[in-house]
Amino acid sequence: MPGLEIPTWDPETALLIGTILLEAVILYVGYGVLERLVGPHLMEFLVGGGSNA
Amino acid sequence: MLDTLTGIVGGSPEMLALFVGFGLVVGLLFGFFGMGGSFLVTPALLMLDYPASVAVGSGMAFVFGTAVIATLKHHDLGQVDYKLGVIMIAGTTVGIEAGRASVFYLEDLGLADGIISVVYVFLLGGIGLMITREALNGDDDGGIDHGAVDTDLSEYEIPEVAKRIQETVRIPPMVTLRGDVRVSAWVITAVAFSTGLLSGFLGVGGGFIRMPAMIYAIGVPTPVAVGTDLFEIVFSGGIGSYLYGQSGGVDLSIVAPLLFGSALGARIGSAATAIVDSDDIKIYFGGMLLAGSVAVGIGEIGTYLGSVLLETIGLFLVIGAAVVVAGAIVFTTLRSLRATRRQTTVTAD
Numbered sequence: 461m462p463g464l465e466i467p468t469w470d471p472e473t474a475l476l477i478g479t480i481l482l483e484a485v486i487l488y489v490g491y492g493v494l495e496r497l498v499g500p501h502l503m504e505f506l507v508g509g510g511s512n513a
Numbered sequence: 514m515l516d517t518l519t520g521i522v523g524g525s526p527e528m529l530a531l532f533v534g535f536g537l538v539v540g541l542l543f544g545f546f547g548m549g550g551s552f553l554v555t556p557a558l559l560m561l562d563y564p565a566s567v568a569v570g571s572g573m574a575f576v577f578g579t580a581v582i583a584t585l586k587h588h589d590l591g592q593v594d595y596k597l598g599v600i601m602i603a604g605t606t607v608g609i610e611a612g613r614a615s616v617f618y619l620e621d622l623g624l625a626d627g628i629i630s631v632v633y634v635f636l637l638g639g640i641g642l643m644i645t646r647e648a649l650n651g652d653d654d655g656g657i658d659h660g661a662v663d664t665d666l667s668e669y670e671i672p673e674v675a676k677r678i679q680e681t682v683r684i685p686p687m688v689t690l691r692g693d694v695r696v697s698a699w700v701i702t703a704v705a706f707s708t709g710l711l712s713g714f715l716g717v718g719g720g721f722i723r724m725p726a727m728i729y730a731i732g733v734p735t736p737v738a739v740g741t742d743l744f745e746i747v748f749s750g751g752i753g754s755y756l757y758g759q760s761g762g763v764d765l766s767i768v769a770p771l772l773f774g775s776a777l778g779a780r781i782g783s784a785a786t787a788i789v790d791s792d793d794i795k796i797y798f799g800g801m802l803l804a805g806s807v808a809v810g811i812g813e814i815g816t817y818l819g820s821v822l823l824e825t826i827g828l829f830l831v832i833g834a835a836v837v838v839a840g841a842i843v844f845t846t847l848r849s850l851r852a853t854r855r856q857t858t859v860t861a862d
C-alpha cells in the first residue's frame with residue numbers, strides 16, 4: 461500500500477506512550493480508592509445518603 | 514505548585530483548567546453512553562488552532578488512555594472475545610496507518626484541516642440525526658442499551674443483517690466467536706480495516722462506528738461487542754498514538770489534563786448508568802452531535818472568512834453542547850437518587 465509505514469522502535473515515543481499508559485492505570489486505581497473513601501460522604505451530602513451509586 | 518504543574522503540562526492555568534474540565538465532560542459521556550464523547554476532542558483542538566496532526570494525534574492518545582481505564586473495568590466482567598479482538602487489531606492497524614498517511618499527505622497539500630473538519634461535520638451530523646430520529650421514534654438501536662449489556666449471551670438474538678452476511682459470505686477461514694457466532698475472518702478483517710481507516714484519519718477510537726458494525730455486520734452479542742471494542746481500542750489507540758508520537762503529533766500537555774478529568778468523569782458516568790435509563794437522555798446525545806457538527810461547520814466558515822467571532826462561536830457550541838448533555842446526566846441522576854431516597858423514607862415511615 462502506498463505510504464504504508466512500519467512502526468520503528470523509538471525510545472522517546474515509547475516513553476511518551478508509556479507515560480500515558482501509566483497515568484491511566486494510576487488514575488484508575490487512584491480514583492477507585494478515592495471513590496471508596498469519599499464516595500459515601502459525597503452521596504450523603506448530595507442526596508442525603510442511602511444510595512448505591 | 515500550580516506553576517510547577519502548568520510547567521509540566523506546558524500550558525497556562527486557564528488551559529489546564531479547560532482541558533481537565535473538558536476531559537471530565539467527555540469522560541462522563543463516554544462512561545454513560547459507552548462511546549461518543551471522545552470524537553469531540555479533535556474538533557475542539559482544531560478550533561483552538563492546534564495543527565491537524567497534533568489535534569488528531571493527541572485526540573488518539575487521549576482515546577488510548579480512556580480505553581485503558583474502561584477496559585480494566587470490563588475485563589472483570591468477562592465481556593471480551595480475545596480471538597475477535599486479535600483479528601480486529603490486525604485489520605485496524607493497517608487501516609489506521611492508511612488513515613494516518615492520508616492526514617500527512619493532505620497536510621502537505623495544505624488541505625488537512627478543511628477535509629478533516631468536513632468529514633467530521635457529515636459524520637457527527639449523520640450519526641446525530643440517526644440517534645435523534647431513533648430516540649424520537651422510541652427505537653433502541655442508537656448508542657448502547659444498558660439493559661442489553663446485562664442480558665445473558667445465550668439469550669442474545671443475532672440481527673437479520675448479520676445472519677444474512679454470515680450465510681452469504683462463507684469464505685474460509687471461518688471463525689467461531691463467543692455466543693456461538695460463526696463468521697468468515699474476511700468479514701471481520703473488512704470491518705476492522707474500514708473502521709481503522711476512519712480512526713486513523715479522524716483521530717478517534719472508532720467505537721461509535723465499530724460497535725454497530727460488530728453487532729450488525731459480524732453478529733456478536735452487544736456485551737461482547739462493548740468489551741472487545743474497548744480491548745481493541747487499547748491496541749489500536751496505542752499503535753496510532755505511537756505512530757503520531759513519532760511524528761511529534763502527541764502533545765502530553767493536552768493529553769495528561771484531559772485524561773485526569775476523563776478518568777473521574779468515566780466513573781461518574783458508569784455509576785449513572787445503574788440509575789438512569791439511557792433512553793431518557795439519548796435525544797440530548799443526538800442533539801449534542803448535531804450541535805457539534807454545526808459548530809465545526811461554523812468554525813470552518815470562520816477560518817475561511819478570517820472571522821475570529823465565528824471561530825469562537827464554533828468552539829463554544831462544541832464545548833457547550835457536551836457540557837449541557839453531561840449536566841443533564843448528572844441532574845437526572847441526582848433527581849432519580851433523591852426520588853428513590855424520598856420513597857425509601859416514606860416507606861420506612
